[in-house]
Amino acid sequence: MSKELTSRNEDYSQWxxxxxLKGGLADYSAxxxxxxxxxxGYTLWENIRDVLDKMFKDTGHVNAYFPLFIPKSFLSKEADHVEGFAKECAVVTHYRxxxxxxGGGVVVDPEAKLEEELIVRPTSETIxxxxxxxxxxxWRDLPILVNQWANVVRWEMRTRLFLRTAEFLWQEGHTAHATAQEAIEEAEKMLEVYATFAEDYLALPVVRGVKSPNERFAGAIDTYCIEALMQDGKALQAGTSHFLGQNFAKAFDVKFMNKEGREELVWATSWGVSTRLIGALIMAHSDDNGLVLPPRLAPFQVVIIPFISKNPEETAALKDKAEEIKKALKSxxxxxxxxxxxxxxxxxxxxEYEMKGYPIRIVIGPRDLANGVVEVARRDxxxxxSISIEGxxxxxxxxxxxxxxxxxxxxxxxxxxxxxxANTWEEFIDILDSKTGxxxxxxxxxxxxxxxxxxxxxxxxxxxPLNNTLEEGKCILTGQLSKQRVLFARAY
RNA sequence: CGGGGUGUAGCGCAGCUCGGUUAGCGCAUCUGGUUUGGGACCAGAGGGUCGCAGGUUCGAAUCCUGCCACCCCGACCA
Structure with missing residues (x-):
């Protein structure tokens, strides 16, 4: 099998x-x-998960686990929510x-029909x-700051590895607060956690912003997001956090007694990032030779390759030196x-290691050994x-x-x-078509x-964008008055 | 759900139009040897319900009918 990659120019999707597939991150399944x-690929996810998990704990959150299955009736309790997700839910109807x-093998036992169907969670707000x-x-029970690491299922019509799959791994934070202000602050805080993670670990600059009503999460008052740009000029939503207002508290009748002794509905947030981040990572940094992984998340940061010599003793010496360097680096x-x-x-x-995106390759051969150096190649x-082995x-x-x-x-x-x-519709279209972004x-x-x-x-x-500068202008399409510019893009 | 395409060895493909040896090629795999500073070479070997079911025929990967699966484009999609 040829390991040749399709080039980005030739066919970005195929690349x-x-x-x-060739970088060994994932495979198609049955x-x-x-x-x-x-x-x-999973190690990469574990590294992402471990860093985020620590960031969540550092901001006062704890992990818990809720069921994979959600009674169908739960989903319909919040009107916008059910409308947003109903079309892509997998449904469990039988239990045997x-x-x-x-004689055709096993079949669903019609006797074993569930009284109430269960849906496989597309997200867990309702449960x-x-x-x-x-x-x-x-009020003493608040806030609740819970996160869960889980899989969810959304029956997408068209899927792409990591970017959009029917089942994916993610984390979902679900918090409950006594005041709207506190919930909004939480949603904003977690957005900032995501943004920091994207920039510091994924090496991925993001725009922090708020979604327009059309793009808002089903059931949210406000959806905050971080948006990243891929090398083909298409945008990718890398994470979201939502201020859910009292929508879910109303739907599930969640009230608390405040300090004044009055009953109040609880304020909510939710926030999540998924294995889609891996897709973002790939599309933002990689090149025609393979993956380029950021050192802070790469499964391995360094590979050491000792040359194999005709002389067994020399080979042994090279291998020994390789192990010695490994030990020093591991320490x-x-x-x-x-x-x-x-x-x-x-x-x-x-x-092979270029394909897999190892940030650094160290090669040590007889000549290097004699000179007390190694050849260091950086992937990016x-x-x-040549770098001295000393130090x-x-x-x-x-x-x-x-x-x-x-x-x-x-x-x-x-x-x-x-x-x-862009200030005119012609400019707008032209930028999207030619320059992109x-x-x-x-x-x-x-x-x-x-x-x-x-x-x-x-x-x-x-x-x-958050903290957007206000500026009078005219709508790109209708010419109506507008108070600010917003960011458009073709997106994944 | 519309439009197009593809199913032949682990992967990628040829063969099919016009039926006829033992179904072939590249990569990968295994064995032996020579190699090793940017994807090695030589020799040998193993590996196939030709997507599934039926039909036509002396004979089907090839022709006919039905079915299934997957891919691409569109619709859909935090």
Whole structure:
């Protein structure tokens, strides 16, 4: 099998698919729309999860777990919520199989029909708020700051590895508060956690913003989001947090006694990021040679490849030195792998680890050994240099930092160059078609206009940036008065 | 659900139009040897319900009928 990647220019979608498959992150599965996350991809997810989990705990949250199944009636209690999700729910109708009397293997036992169907959670607001009703009586029970790591199912018509699959892994935070103000602050705080994570770990610059009504989460008062830009100029929502107001408290009758002795409805938030972040990571940084992973999240940060020599003693010395370097780097807390497989040639290994996006490759051959150096190649720029083995641990630590920063800055530069102002409809369309990226333009604020723009241009309002500067202008489509520009883009 | 396409070895494909040896090629796999500073080479070997079911025929991967699955485009989609 050729390991050649489709190039980005040739076919961006195919490049992405090739990368996921050949980079060893995931495979297609026997189930339509569902993927197998392979160990390498799952390690990446674990690294993302571990960092976020710590960030959540540091902001006072605790983990819990709620059921996979939700009674159908729960979903319908919040009108907007059910409307948003009903079309993509998997439904469990029976609880037993039996042998086919006609000999066709097992069939659903019609006798075992559920009294009330269960839906497989597309998100957990309903089951959680049904539970919170029992947890909350007094202002003393608030706030509740709970997160869960879970899988959810959304029966999408069209799926793409990591970006949109029928089943995916995510975390969902669900908090309950005594006041609207506190809930809004929570939603904003968690958005900032996501933004910080994206920038500091994924090396992915994001725009923090608020969704327009059309793009709002089903059941939310306000949806905050972080929006990132991919290398093909399309936007990707990388995370969201929602101020849910009292919608779910009303739907599930969740009230508390306040300090004045009056009953009040509880205020809510929810927030989540998913394995989609892996898709974002891939599309933001990788190149035609394979994945490019940020050092802070890469499953392995360094691979050490000792050359295999004709002389067994020399080979042994090279391997020993490789292990010695590994040990030194590991003692600095780095994730390091040695590849001393004698059956594969160096060139093959180089290509392989480039495909998998290891940030640094260290090669050690007889010449290097004699000179007390190693060849260090960085994945992001593909530059190679000779570095002294003496003090190598510090050099590598610094280089990893540099790679992380460089990846961020490169993505930031691309992003900033792809936020373009448009003042006329012609400009707007032209930017979307040729330059791509975000278009900053005036919009009259109505859902009708937003729909029309989407219909005509395929672009949606990605967000209204937080702390947006107010500026009088005219709607790009209708010419109506507008108070501010919003960010449009074609999106995943 | 509309429009288009594809099902032949683990992967990628040829063969089908016009039925006829033992169904072939590349990659991968296994064995042996030579190699090893950017995806090695030589020799040998293993691996197939030709998507499924039926039909036509002396004979079907190839022709006919039905079914199934998957992919792409669209509709849909925090």
């Amino acid at each position: 992405y698919n090739d990368l996921v 189930v339509r729309g569902c993927m197998v996350i392979k160990p390498y 199989l039996k042998n086919d009397p006609e 959680i708020w049904n539970t919170y009703k029992n947890w909350i009586q007094s 600095k807390g780095l994730r390091v792998q040695v590849d001393d497989d004698e059956t594969k040639r160096p060139g093959f290994k180089f290509a 720029t593909k530059e190679k240099q 190598l641990d510090v050099s590598i630590e610094n280089l990893l930092k540099d790679i992380q920063d460089n990846m961020y800055n490169k993505a930031l530069q691309y992003r900033d160059q792809h936020i373009t102002l 975000f278009v900053s333009a005036h919009w009259d604020g109505t859902p009708e206009t937003e729909d029309k723009i989407k219909e005509l241009s395929k672009a949606t309002i990605r967000c209204i």
